[in-house]
């Protein structure tokens with residue numbers, strides 16, 4: 001197991017290098033550059049040259065890349081072209097906000113989806129099952145920016161709600177933080193809930209048909225032992241896989257919600273970085289998101305071995 | 315009650331769309347104490363659903379629509395179809411146990427053998443200590459001839475062979491000394507040599523424990539080796555029932571004769587497997603006359619219009635065929 005984890009982490013290196021090259025190339029290809037952005041209409045050839053020299057953009061492209069990666073391997077992701085602030089600490093502080101949003105969203109999704117998925121499977125074709133299935137289908141098919149906008153509009157008209165102007169950290173003021181975060185988390189969560197619910201239902205139905213479930217009942221098992229200890233635990237592998245993928249994609253996937261609710265998360269930082277052609281910021285954000293994604297997937301793979309003894313890694 | 319289990323007029327139906335479809339039709343069975351009773355018939359005749367109905371394990375949308383299943387339990391007579399869920403759970407695995415056709419899929423793949431054996435004990439004896447449970451589990455594993463029982467306890471199902479798993483299933487089924495064991499094709503999925511070992515094991519255990527067995531199979535060879543009394547099922551009905559010697563020597567029903575021919579031709583030199591032509595009509599497609607008529611070489615005109623009644627052809631030997639009695643079902 002330890003060897004496996006080490007191998008997986010080593011496998012991360014080429015992935016991250018590949019991504020960094022791709023980002024670098026794409027940033028070169030998209031029109032517009034950071035210096036014109038900074039100077040705006042005051043642009044003169046002299047000023048331009050000065051800034052390019054200052055940011056290292058006068059060097060050949062290959063050299064620019066190697067300069068960046070040379071520092072990156074030592075943990076120094078450089079400074080923002082725009083603000084001059086070091087990129088890495090900024091990413092971490094933004095990540096905490098996005099992670100809070102993502103975790104809240106997941107918890108809300110699970111609280112909704114797991115019980116409903118189980119009930120739906122147990123009461124297959126009942127009224128409740130039908131309702132749950134329709135709602136879940138709506139959950140997966142309505143894009144979250146649409147439901148977010150609709151919900152905000154609805155709350156604004158009906159309850160005089162307005163999106164928060166200034167973000168307040170979890171540790172600064174828990175109550176205010178929750179006021180800001182719960183609604184966007186709920187919207188993220190409800191979208192995830194749809195697919196988690198569907199997966200829970202189908203996976204449970206599949207397991208409930210298995211011989212060993214009947215055999216457990218034939219031993220005299222109470223229904224809750226049959227359902228939770230045996231059926232749900234066996235159903236959980238595909239659910240865990242799905243949840244892992246969702247958490248991974250949430251790292252970048254909160255961007256729209258962050259934008260709508262003005263939450264200064266990692267998604268927002270990335271988006272601003274791209275529009276301002278702020279290469280170190282974009283590079284840092286994307287690599288960090290990729291890193292988190294891979295780590296989450298590794299954790300999921302390790303979790304499998306705790307659920308299912310047939311899965312082992314050597 | 316003289317018998318351990320008395321099934322009367324048992325009917326099982328299912329829903330297909332909005333229609334109710336009959337799967338089992340007015341089945342009567344008496345299982346004597348300390349008896350091994352065979353149920354034989356081709357696939358789809360209703361053998362498994364009968365066994366599942368006894369323990370209330372019919373899968374939705376199957377249900378018992380009529381009848382009674384009376385059981386002479388340790389603490390008095392019980393109508394199994396009227397038990398509360400809780401009462402039924404205390405019968406399952408304690409008084410009446412069941413083993414299944416597929417040992418490979420009958421144990422939960424994510425728990426080890428010890429946990430699954432302990433469960434069978436703890437559901438019925440919640441106060442039993444870990445040590446007592448372990449001793450009992452080891453004792454049972456020895457009784458079903460599992461080599462290295464300690465090691466087996468900590469194994470997971472995927473690490474064991476089909477024969478070993480079926481032994482473990484038997485050990486689990488017998489761990490609370492039940493009075494009745496329902497064995498639903500316990501050897502069908504196993505190799506021939508393992509099959510013989512498992513059947514011998516079941517015979518031995520039955521002798522030691524005075525457990526009655528209902529042995530479900532489509533193989534008359536298995537019946538010959540293990541059972542005292544046999545009911546032959548066809549299309550949701552009993553078509554013949556007798557003690558095992560009479561059934562083999564004075565076979566009355568053309569369907570039973572067909573099944574017998576299939577067994578004997580298997581052992582013969584030609585090796586040409588005889589099978590009864592045609593298939594069992596599934597529930598919902600039964601004609602009003604004899605259900606075997608389409609496949610019967612001796613079918614008469616009368617057979618298509620009326621259903622023969624189950625009548626006694628010799629003491630303790632009943633058959634449902636107009637060749638033996640004129641009597642038709644009301």
Ligand SMILES: Nc1ncnc2c1ncn2[C@@H]1O[C@H](COP(=O)(O)OP(=O)(O)OP(=O)(O)O)[C@@H](O)[C@H]1O
Nearest residue numbers: 328337356357358359360361362363364373596597
């Ligand atoms: N879960 C189910 N849903 C619908 N129909 C079922 C179900 N289980 C059994 N049946 C039907 O009930 C009838 C009897 O099935 P049963 O399983 O008792 O047959 P069997 O005699 O045990 O045959 P086999 O040798 O194949 O096990 C069959 O026609 C089958 O199609």
Ligand code: SF4
Nearest residue numbers: 604607610617635636
């Ligand atoms: S009643 Fe007629 S069709 Fe049916 S088994 Fe007897 S002879 Fe054959």
Ligand SMILES: [Mg+2]
Nearest residue numbers: 361362363498
């Ligand atoms: Mg069967």
